[in-house]
Amino acid sequence: MSIILRVFALLLLLFSTKGWAVIYLVHDTEESAARALSFQLSRQLPVDTKVTPVRRTAYIQNIAQIEKDDIIVPIGVDSFRDVCMVTSQGVVMALFVGKEEYENIQARCSVSTSAVFSGAPLEKRLVLLQAVWLDRKPLAVLHSDTLLLDEQGMTSKAAEYGFKLLFFPTPVDRLSVLKSVNFVLEDASMIMALVDTQLYQQGIAQDILRLLFHKRQVIIGPSLPFVRAGSLFAIYSDTEAKLATLVNHLTLWQKQGVFHEARYPDKLRVSFNPYLIKSHSVVLPSASYLKEQYGLCSDIDCR
Incomplete structure (x- = not known):
């Protein structure tokens, strides 16, 4: 050749x-x-x-x-x-x-x-909340119409940990959101925030957190920026x-040629807001306990 x-x-x-x-x-x-x-x-x-x-x-x-x-x-x-x-x-x-x-x-x-x-799976957030938060009043899920919610499944999952979820759809303009926050907190002890890009736009999210601060109410955030801005804690990757x-x-x-189903990362972190933890007298698990019991890496000691 x-x-x-x-x-x-x-x-x-x-x-x-x-x-x-x-x-x-x-x-x-x-x-x-x-x-x-x-x-x-x-x-x-x-x-x-x-x-x-x-x-x-x-x-x-x-x-x-x-x-x-x-x-x-x-x-x-x-x-x-x-x-x-x-x-x-x-x-x-x-x-x-x-x-x-x-x-x-x-x-x-x-x-x-x-x-x-x-964010993180709902059960991860609920099991940690059950360990650190004694108030078993309902949790509010405020959401836009851009989410597909399995309300029945989420409600059943919350009941396993002793919580009740209340779902509140809302328009996403600033005035409507703040009105909704005032309304939902009449029946709920806190807001369980989902990853909702349309609802929690930067300016609106900050307004929500300021309103909650003045009312001495709390929100469980979906990301680290929420914790830094005023949520009680967040589990995230x-x-x-x-x-x-x-x-x-x-x-x-x-x-x-195998298509993996959509999922959360295996390695999840948890971050707590130190001011809110102190003001609400929350007793936190140790970093080692968080890792062993919940599979969560604490920001204090995350390797």
Whole structure:
């Protein structure tokens, strides 16, 4: 065989071998933040994997370039919603979305989808609340219409830990939300906040926390920023844990063709607001007890 034929055969072999598809990170954030996230993800994947950050509007405009083996990773619920509206090829693995947000959109998505959820499972939050909070008055779940709630399942789960859930849908303009907060606290001891991007927009979330502070009422937050701004505690995962779970999803799909179901990361953290813990005379478990009994990594001692 001539040298030319041998080279041609080698090239044909290389191009016919299936490699990693392109991974598109669809975002609507600062370019620097998107590039940093892409770099973090790339470091955990095989060297021949191409991770491409693309702004949401650019993705929609160039949707025809998406191929069936491509993987789309929408960052946040708005990107996930738009990706599902236009994507007809590839697979979608959403990041930085809440479980109830994801389930509301996933039902209308025409391609295979999975996700790494933000926040924490309801039972994780309830079992910890049961250990540190003696008041068994009902818990209010304030929510927008962008969530798909299994009220019956959530109610049954809460009853296992001695709690009752009250569900309150609300419009998401500032005045309506604050009116709703005043109303729900007449019957509930605290608010159990879900990951609800449309409801807990930055300015509104801060107004809610200020109102609760003046009323000496509390909220269980879905993320660390809530704790820093005034929620009693939050169970959540950091970006590193989310990316590690996403890598497992990607690897399983690429190597075995198995699509992992949407789930929370295995490694969850818990953070408490020290001022509220003290003012409400809450006795906290030790960091070792949190780890052994609840599988939670305390921010005080998290390795």
